Amino acid sequence: MTTTIIKTTTKILxxxxxxxxxxxxxxxxxxxGGGFQGGAVFASGLALLIxxxxxxxxxxxFEKVPLSVFExxxxxxxxxxxxxxxxxxxxFKNVIANSGFPIFGGKTPVGINPGYLNTGGTLSYMNIFVGIKVLAGLTSIVLIFFLIMRRERDEW
Amino acid sequence: MNFMEFFWILQVLIGIGLLISAIVAIRFKNLIMAVIAMAVFSLILSLEFYVLQAPDVAIAEAGVGACLTTAMYLLAIKNTTDEEVIE
Amino acid sequence: MRTSLGLLAFIGFTLFLLAAMISLRPFGEPPHREMDDWFITHAQIEASANNVVTSIVFDYRGFDTLGEATVLFTAVSGVLMVLRRHKKEVKG
Structure with a gap:
């Protein structure tokens, strides 16, 4: 499955x-979207690479990438x-929001607003942690399916 | 064509596509073709979720259903035999 | 015998699904609206996020997300435990 077309498409995509x-x-x-959805999309990109x-x-x-540590x-x-x-x-109380913490701790405007990245408090941190966890878990499942492949059938 | 007519035409087309891809995924004897039909089923289902105004579920379905399970099934089929055994 | 039984089950299930489809409510009008209206009007003040779905998933219903994370962790560790090699060459 490693033809030139697939390799070039993967390199671009x-x-x-x-x-x-x-x-x-x-x-x-x-x-x-959120942590689970973004982690699934990230893991699908890594699955394409695999x-x-x-x-x-x-x-x-992938020997140098500690996926279980990420999980x-x-x-x-x-x-x-x-x-x-x-x-x-x-x-689960949101303590960082509206507290003036420099990262993700800004004041949230009420009503219709364009959306500022520096808001959200613990929700943004939880998104990032759940994203790391989901991408590590799903990538390690695909990776272990790939690594137990028998050597003599490697051509396909 | 106003919005509601377009909405209902899209609903009917999505239903027909879901039915056809599900029947194809069941009836095909070549397992790789069946897995690709299942990926098409997941993609049409994520389009249906997006039309019904649930973009969160649409992103999760497109990522997990159409890409990751397809990769897992393809690797599992590659680890075993290619054709279904008919006796 | 098996074909007629399967046909009977198919017809019965189709009638059940058709009855369920006819008794559905119209699109966008759930039977109880009070909790939805509370979440839509108060989520930005109480949970301080623009995305109401994220504020429900991570703030109002945080324990659900904790259980989901546990389920995913258990699934991944089970797959890695079943499919690992006994040599020291696979790191997952």
Missing amino acids: TPLILVFGSYIILHGHLTP VANKYETIKTL SIGALGFLGMACLGFAGYTF
């Missing part, structure tokens, strides 16, 4: 899909962001 997935994750509190390349290339490329970082970060609400409030 993969950066666009990855940028679109990152955009959906980062703008989760403003536009449709399917369209040779076995040895993928193996040497754990996503789960623990999500729980930690939820536990931040214990500082005076309840679990």
